[in-house]
Amino acid sequence: MSSETNAKSMSMIVTKGTLDWAYPPFILATTAAAMGLEVTMFFTFYGLGLLKKDLNLKISTLGNPAMEMPMMGMHMAMPNIVSALPGVDGMATGMMKNLIKKKGVASIEDLRELAVEADVNMIACQMTMDLFEYKREDMIDGPSLGGAATYIEVASKTDINLYI
């Protein structure tokens, strides 16, 4: 049996919707669920896009000043300024997707499916749905709709709360 001192629940606020930022919440949610924790994810602002049925996630070099990609045994830096060049973010996204495949890293679609299977409780922010004019039918089945109070009620009872 698990130790009495182990955390039993985790909640997180998911605010970002690029391919790179989509990983931490889904990796942590699925792993915590596998370790027996009750997990709640609250998707708001750009994070809400991660619940769309069709994901076409991209990365942006802008605002990722430490980003570098392995290339021919070296690491290629991706300074913010190159983001302004046409095609650079598309190229960086392609490179990232290739790396993900090559290194046996799960796709976001797969991790999300595993999270749903593991009964991770997902809440889609109603305000963001209205703000960005998302339709419920464009999102995957499973998540419920809720607002800040819905999240706070959950968070006030969980052992671990993360903001990603």
Place this chain on the structure above:
Amino acid sequence: MADQVLDAKGLNCPLPILRAKKALKEVPTGGTLEVQATDPGSVKDFEAFCRSTGNELLESRQEGGTYVFLIKNLN
């Protein structure tokens, strides 16, 4: 011989753990699951996973580039 063997070679974090969790459901209480992985991070992760879930890590060894874990299902 383990009751079940899981091939998680080539998979990266957190997939070996997630697959192991799923596979353990098919292992009777007191039975064992052998996991084969190539992710070096899985060594620490299986220790943590077993401590947190109350399962016993009977063995953790390396064979060439493969990490082999023997987990006793105590749930």
